[in-house]
Amino acid sequence: MFSGYAHQRSRSRRFGTAVTILATALTSVTAAGAPDVASASGAPRAHTALAAPWTAGPPEAAGSPASEGRRAVESVLGLGDSVPAGSGCDCVSYVALVAEALSARQGTPVAGSNLAAAGLTTQGLLDMLDDDTVRAGVAGADLTVITIGANDFAEEGVEDDSCGVDLACYGTELARLRANMDTLLSRIHALRGPGGRVVVTGYWNVFLDGAAGRARGPKYAAGSDRLTMAVNAALAASAAASGVLFADLYTAFKGEDGTRDDTALLAADGDHPGAAGHRLIAETVLSALAGPDPRR
Template structure:
């Protein structure tokens, strides 16, 4: 009998499944696809907070013993982070008028993402498994018609790809940006920000393809 594969899903509202029906969110899709493709049962543990920034996810990882144990024991870890950093920085700039630039918020994100991925890799490495992998999703763009959105999401994704590349093949990138581009009408929920059921399916397929 094939040994079950342990999967830890870490992140924000995407990992939580916001926008999709129950058990149809991204992490559930990943679990289903991996089970089918790998021919094994997948045991999933989900650690997701709606609205969490990258820094908040890092703080949770540093302080939550159960979460750290699940990641250490996992064969595969997924991470979604960055979208809420963008939203909060944009709100401070465009709505609250606290700054004339998003650069301070984006610098905070870049440092937090680097530290989060470093801590994830350190905790996961305790298993010393050659086939253990972390899969991070880059950010899709729900507002492709807005020039500033394209600019800053591109910045976020460059940070994600650069941080992942530092770990070689141990950290893989699921290219959500490319998969969603030009399909926004079909893949977003009514809030215009989160994926709908079809969008979560596409995101899950991106992650499964990255692992394959």
């Protein structure tokens, strides 16, 4: 996941050029034809169009109290790094799962496009917004979901005693992350106008997690956890300041006390989400969408 650094979440999640990404990442998704996914325990289970709260009951009628003030979503756009890109997992990305669930909820088709790319940093995503095709995609999306930021950090510091509990060695990168996210969300807001909605996700871990993370030792596990919480705090603060939604993946993956073993939610590399992880991310994004609109 870490473009230009020793560790990358996909070991190849490097941002090349906007032209290359656009040629490979503009992938349409539909509600039909999605394969089976795994349960949180890792056992296969039938594909169920995701998130019972979104599929229960008949589609909302236009003008009903539940839908008042929220137009139907016709298109979902994914932006960010290898997480929304679906790297490391032979499964359906959470971006496609969100589009599918919204289609089932509304009873109307929802188109999906995914411009996420392995190795992308916040600066890389900002650079992508200079491309006319990307800008048009953002402007036309009713819902934009973003996972970005982990590639802004090098892995080496998490085991460095000089970094300390205050993460002093990451101070510059954390400040840059916040500044880049503020600029990114401001530019997306300007492109999409008042109608579209945006969800920014956090991370369960910016480095290895679960059994793979524990195998690196307690110092690595503790340091990566501290950095992840700091990254999530910066992302959540930027989302709040920009009036967009934040989906807390740390709590979703690791529980309220942060101690749940999330190995079963991860791909074999212990880095990317597996099928069950993507399903949980989609459910968390949908839950965020069901909450109050922060723009009001």
